[in-house]
Amino acid sequence: MVVGGGPAGTAAAATARAEGLSVELLCARRGHRPAPGESLPPGTEGLLHEIFGASMLDDHQHQASFGNSGAWGGPDVEATEFVCNPFGHGWHIDRVALEASLHDRLRTLGVRVRSDVRVTGQAWSADGWRIALDDRDTTVIRAGAIVDATGRAARIARSQGARRRRLDRLVAAYWMLAAGDPQDGECTTLVQAAREGWWYTTPLPGGRRVVAFLTDADLMPARATRIARDWHERLEQAPHIEDRLASSGCALHSDPVILDAAVAHLDHPAGHGWVAAGDAAVSFDPLSSQGMLTSFVMGSGAGHAVAAMLTRGDQQPLIRWGAEYARLLEAHLRLQAAYYALECRWPTAPFWVRRRNRGASPDATSP
Ligand SMILES: Cc1cc2nc3c(=O)[nH]c(=O)nc-3n(C[C@H](O)[C@H](O)[C@H](O)COP(=O)(O)OP(=O)(O)OC[C@H]3O[C@@H](n4cnc5c(N)ncnc54)[C@H](O)[C@@H]3O)c2cc1C
Structure with a gap:
């Protein structure tokens, strides 16, 4: 049984x-x-082919990405092009369309997919899991094992006593902007550091564009006092992002959605009859842009681990699961620290001081 239909869940189910x-x-x-x-x-394209046995990215629904650019550590934009990358180009995806085609692909492979039910409870007994759903019939399903791929909610793991620990309080103010200039030919993600955090903007298929501002939860003005002018004033501190939005015909409007973006991990990502994968197990700083790729890889690993347990009684992959995630998290934290250390222009600004002195940031272990 897999709970969650994002990158981790779909990869676990296919595997x-x-x-x-x-x-x-x-x-x-x-x-x-x-x-x-x-x-x-x-x-990612090759990896998806390996896991799902078909090409899941095409340029009818998704858009090729030929590089990234950033103003980080200085005022000028520097570009990294994928032209020399041995894996070729990246992709800007229509996330809804990608997940729908992954679900369709799973059905073709013989997975029973129910994409409109919420798991509301589960209990382990001698003959396996009993899982309760929020559908009208209050269905109860039986399963030998569960992959928790419920994202940052970590729904199953937390119900089994695992605790989610946050290492920072990063949040994202996130706007999905409707078609600006349909001729927007920009195909790179742009990142810009600012005194109180950092911005990014990415073009999406269909002329849409995402823009987000990342900062710590306590540095974000409270909702009641937030007004559109605040965002425009903050955006002025990131002139390259402002220019990119203007040249693509987009403008900030309405209130953003506020999303949890903290680095966080479970104290144990596997237990008796369950294993967590993807953001449920460890969620990374979005600066890395590796969250989905890692979720596909680890989701697939969770599929193998559950199969080893159920078909051969082999518990070893589940026993090693925590150590594997600990290694990934450690590597991520090293890279993250190195990247934040490149930005020294605001030595007294709390956002940057906290990232230089890890541990000085307000701890936020979640309930
Ligand atoms: C601001 C921001 C920008 C990001 N940008 C990028 C990027 O550009 N590239 C990148 O690779 N990563 C990015 N990430 C990270 C990326 O979003 C995640 O790493 C990725 O989505 C994790 O996949 P997942 O399958 O683990 O979880 P999710 O994608 O969160 O999927 C969780 C699934 O569980 C389901 N679910 C939850 N609770 C229940 C329940 N009780 N019952 C049934 N189903 C349930 C949900 O409906 C959903 O299908 C970004 C993150 C943030 C915060």
């Missing part, structure tokens, strides 16, 4: 099915809240 298991994927509708994650790095 467990390829290992010969009977697999069901349960997934709640995302509703009006956007699923952040618009850029896939070079190499």
